[in-house]
Amino acid sequence: MVIPAKIAKEWLILGNDDYIHAKSNHKGDISIEKRLHTHKHGQNPYAVIICCSDSRVIPENIFMAGIGDLFVIRLAGNVIDDFGIGSIEYAVSHLNTKLVVVLGHTMCGAVKSAIDDHHESFISSIIKEIQFAIGDEKDPTACSKLNVINTKKKILKSKLIKQELQNGLKIETALYHTHSGHVEFLKK
Ligand SMILES: [Zn+2]
Numbered sequence: 431m432v433i434p435a436k437i438a439k440e441w442l443i444l445g446n447d448d449y450i451h452a453k454s455n456h457k458g459d460i461s462i463e464k465r466l467h468t469h470k471h472g473q474n475p476y477a478v479i480i481c482c483s484d485s486r487v488i489p490e491n492i493f494m495a496g497i498g499d500l501f502v503i504r505l506a507g508n509v510i511d512d513f514g515i516g517s518i519e520y521a522v523s524h525l526n527t528k529l530v531v532v533l534g535h536t537m538c539g540a541v542k543s544a545i546d547d548h549h550e551s552f553i554s555s556i557i558k559e560i561q562f563a564i565g566d567e568k569d570p571t572a573c574s575k576l577n578v579i580n581t582k583k584k585i586l587k588s589k590l591i592k593q594e595l596q597n598g599l600k601i602e603t604a605l606y607h608t609h610s611g612h613v614e615f616l617k618k
Pocket residue numbers: 482483484506507508535537538539540541
């Protein structure tokens with residue numbers, strides 16, 4: 431089943447509206463039936479979510495999703511590497527997913543470290559990537575937005591993904607507000 435990007439985005443927005451006032455993920459289907467159905471028939475995720483490893487940013491809860499709904503790629507600072515891009519390629523070419531969302535968030539530790547120029551060891555590779563994205567910007571929220579735009583640009587380096595844009599694929603950028611729980615879809 432192919433779920434068009436427009437419908438997938440509506441489901442994400444509706445799920446997020448529900449999440450903002452929820453106490454548990456009552457809408458995401460994690461039943462035995464769903465588990466067995468996806469086990470037998472495979473997965474058909476309606477969206478790919480690229481987000482930060484931050485424990486406050488939980489895509490399946492933020493969008494009230496369950497088993498088989500979201501194809502998630504998580505690295506600190508929602509950066510993307512070749513493995514991540516390959517994962518997106520797999521979802522859009524083999525699982526027919528038509529919506530990719532690069533989801534940044536407010537109060538991101540990786541973004542803050544990039545602004546403060548504080549890093550060491552392997553963390554440096556993440557921070558340098560974010561510093562490239564934010565340039566001279568110092569406002570953390572503005573930096574988080576610039577960072578998701580950079581990740582989207584990197585994803586578009588994939589010829590396979592670019593090709594899928596002709597087949598209804600949409601790539602959106604968004605920002606998760608850690609205080610309100612709201613996901614703000616961005617224009618770029
Ligand atoms: Zn973060």
